[in-house]
Amino acid sequence: MAKLRYAEALNAALREEMQRDPNVFLFGEDIARYGGVFKVTRGLMEEFGESRVRDTPISEQTLAAMAVTAAMTGTRPVLEIMYADFMPLVLDALINQASIYEYIWADQVQMPFVLRTQGGGGAGAGAQHSKSLDVLIAHIPGIKVVAPVTPADAKGMLKAAIRDQQPVVFLEHKLLYNLRDEVPDDEDFIVEIGKARTVVEGTDISIFATSRMVLESQKAAELLAADGIKAEVIDLRSLRPLDLNAIKASIAKTHHAVVVNEGWRFCGYAAELSATIMDHAFDDLDAPVQRVTLPDLPVPYSEPLEMAVLPNAAKIADAARKALA
Amino acid sequence: MAKLRYAEALNAALREEMQRDPNVFLFGEDIARYGGVFKVTRGLMEEFGESRVRDTPISEQTLAAMAVTAAMTGTRPVLEIMYADFMPLVLDALINQASIYEYIWADQVQMPFVLRTQGGGGAGAGAQHSKSLDVLIAHIPGIKVVAPVTPADAKGMLKAAIRDQQPVVFLEHKLLYNLRDEVPDDEDFIVEIGKARTVVEGTDISIFATSRMVLESQKAAELLAADGIKAEVIDLRSLRPLDLNAIKASIAKTHHAVVVNEGWRFCGYAAELSATIMDHAFDDLDAPVQRVTLPDLPVPYSEPLEMAVLPNAAKIADAARKALA
């Protein structure tokens, strides 16, 4: 075990999988010569050559469509899309192409590609570079969506994603890349897609969170602990498929829930979490689930405005107190 | 009042608004010379000329982006996108452009355009021409989304949409165009966006539905009536902004709810309805809200398969019985 930054953990996962399987290749804007604007792919072109690590033109729609069919025909492409805000550009490839073929073509093809991107606010990147559009992708049948928070999960889930037989959209967060923590160096270290992770155990209320909001939820749990409230924090990690059992088990214990997601509230991922709980744990609930999300408006640029709209530990703790009131 | 088909009601709305305001213009694939593949724009090029009714190349992404800025600079464009399945192609224009400017530019601009499209299954059009992607759009701040079911609403809401100062995505359904009913001919007949419509009054359970599912819900109410269950059917009509008061008032009366939407279940529009009820009417609920949706898979082509996946009156009635059990 070594301590690695989140970005380095991703780099290690890519390197190991490329060493293991010659059909894994990478493409995306600025990923080869420069090593990626978030430095995730540094050194890989030098190690694996220009055929397997490619800089691309700015043509997201086509690149994504190419990943789908490249994956259908013998390779395992890993495509980097620089910002999650550009997901609309790749959505036809996901929703009208990747989503349908395995089922519609009666299992004649599989599409083992990974689409990595990063989203989220907090860096002053403005309304076109700060969104969390995870729900747009999580809505699509046949596509897996993961959002690891720890460097270990980053590595283990990226390796799992590359080995997966289905398309996986791999969501990073711009404020996570410098997070440093222990990462197993075993080359078969895999974190299974579809399993949530209990971050903090608790008995009074369940906080289900995604991506960077897991860190805010952890801080919220500390705030709540000061009030004597034992919050359980669950990192969902896999947005689709979602670990329903983990949700049900936690609520069966706590009878209260807060769901936290950095996307917009209306029709956002947190809405599905609330609805899932409605469907599967209503009888265990003692109070309505609280949603903590971005409000329904574009992410503003100026620091005090951006800080006002982003969900954070204080807002999560408040929501928990409200649920318990 | 005359009896008009839904498609004719839309045509009348377009004609009247074009007569009223020279800045209203139409563009889209096959809408001018041919009059639209669903015949909605018939005769309008002949009446208003080639400048105001334009056939376009197959370039949805650009057409949508053009609607945004044309609307910003003095006109009221109405763009037709032939199938809702192509909404991914226009999503950048909606999510990264139209959504942000009014707020981000501190109210310097408004974007009064309408994007008409039609979605839904039941016509054997296959996985790429049968989807209901309404949730993708309803997620976006600053964009209104409406889905009228009756010919009168089709006309009144399209006129409202064209007169609205904000972008409106106007969702039609391929199986509604031939529906015939009374339509007011008053040229200022407007159906306000943001108000739900009570289709059937009832006291035992509330069925909230969108688009063609309103018709199935009406049939479901008949099935339930045969069992002595008085279902209230509410046509939401406006997916965003959503008429929260109508939802709260109905549940306060019935204490039970079914939500029906033809899109996929996971992260679909029905999830938001369930979550909205969780947020605002939990204490009035005697049982969990039931979601009736497409299952999470691509729409298959073959008739028995397609019929198996589409939500219908029987499934809605079953869900209602389950809620009341």
Next chain:
Amino acid sequence: MKNGPSIDEQLEMYRRMIITRRLEEQLGDLHKAGKTRGPIHRCDGQEAVGIAATAMLSDSDYITSTHRGHAHYVGKGLDVYKILAEILGRETGYCKGRAGHMLVADASRGMIGGNAIVGASIPAATGMALSIQVQGRKDVAMCFFGDGAAQTGIAHESMNIASLWKLPVVFILEHNQFGLTVHHSVQSVVSDLSIRGAGYNIPSEIVDGNDAVAVYRAVSTAVDRARRGEGPTLIEAKTYRIEGFSTSDMGGYQLDEDIKAWKARDPIKVSFDALKAEVGEDKLAAIDEAATAVVAAAVERALADPYPTFELHPASAAYSEAR
């Protein structure tokens, strides 16, 4: 004959054109009889393009097709009976009835596949070519697309990338004069779209799309070039859609004189005229008869086949518990 095709190859192309034409005619009848669902996009009059462009490919080469793919399917060696069964929504179709007429695929023959998003066939083949190149294979990928599809942004992006990386892809633009009901002149001021190849440094050629031999030769050169690792070629085949956009098309926008003029140059007739001196009319008539019988039998058999029954697809499920 330089670059082929041999007489035997020409006869096989002739046979496949007949198969396709009979398929289209049968589908027209089945549609009228209410036995198909959704609009069917017939390719009567443009068979030479799909049949001849695929004639030199092998099963390990890939093609991607459009909403108007029947000639491409038959050209790539698919069985007309299984095509029909799919179009009729039967369990025995290539995709168990799940795909329908616009999305037929047979992965075993590299036909993956039909695509009803206009333009999507273009990046699809480009991605396959990338995959071939990364694997160091000698295969090629080919896409078919229409004059309407040429106006999509992905056409531009794909050609730029294919040229940049010298991908083994062949772009076949089937210029049939219309995109849906709209004449090409209302979609672009440029009527010879192959001029755009120069914008990517892609060699391009205009070919008579109703002459199977001409199509075969031009495409063979492009395929060989791609196999040699020299990159993409753009071929613009000029042709015409005799039966309109689809079976639900109300018509009225195609000029009678155009239809007449193009019918006089029907690709089957062009091939017939070229071959009759070589092999005699009887041989051609026998081919026609046999092909016609194959399609008729396929229709009968497919119509008798069972419909599929619905089951959930665990790989599409939203919760890990359901997988």
Next chain:
Amino acid sequence: MKNGPSIDEQLEMYRRMIITRRLEEQLGDLHKAGKTRGPIHRCDGQEAVGIAATAMLSDSDYITSTHRGHAHYVGKGLDVYKILAEILGRETGYCKGRAGHMLVADASRGMIGGNAIVGASIPAATGMALSIQVQGRKDVAMCFFGDGAAQTGIAHESMNIASLWKLPVVFILEHNQFGLTVHHSVQSVVSDLSIRGAGYNIPSEIVDGNDAVAVYRAVSTAVDRARRGEGPTLIEAKTYRIEGFSTSDMGGYQLDEDIKAWKARDPIKVSFDALKAEVGEDKLAAIDEAATAVVAAAVERALADPYPTFELHPASAAYSEAR
């Protein structure tokens, strides 16, 4: 001088180039001092394009810009103080601090606006041109976009539509050799991208982007053509990005000799050299000094301005009750 610009116009362009350069330098310093948020995309070395291309426009003409828009803002007549206040996130900025440095807009001057989705400026201006045409106005729309943006599908779609409908739009391709960190040769095999105009029957011209007078003349011709209703023009201005992609760029990919060679042709120097014989060095020095002072004062004032306070935006709300 045919097509202008007059000496006075040249002096005003010179002044605006200086304003822009000082703005960039100040932003570089403010970034280093931790007083800006997010990466800032400086346009040092390419000022002549944005300043000269907009010099003949009036407030009722529109421009759309990119992530690298400072010269466009200044060229279209925006006030450097309000630009700075916006970039610094202040209540007094053009957009009350909500937009930030990539998305500045001033609707009153037709600058709507900056755009950080690469390529999006292109259909944006095309849509404005459509609006102008529908209204029968005589105005024009102009978009700026980079060599990277030229590879996007919307560039292709927009040019096709603009030509088809003879829209009053001018496409200004700022070819600064790189898209982010990637050299143009790694984004397209075609280095003179204006060749693509031919694919849409759009006249195109390559111009020295570091020579304000050359840019002004080429663009004036295009603007006049657009105003006459004769349709779009594509102008490719060759230039160079001296300070790299953005303030968060780690550098290393631009060759020292290239930077040196382009610095020798710095657009401000080119204009200085052309003007000094006409007006004398002192006059130019005075302009420089005054412009420098304006920017310095703007920085000081903007830094002292208050931040906005957050309020919800009813028009973005999801429930009708909240509107």
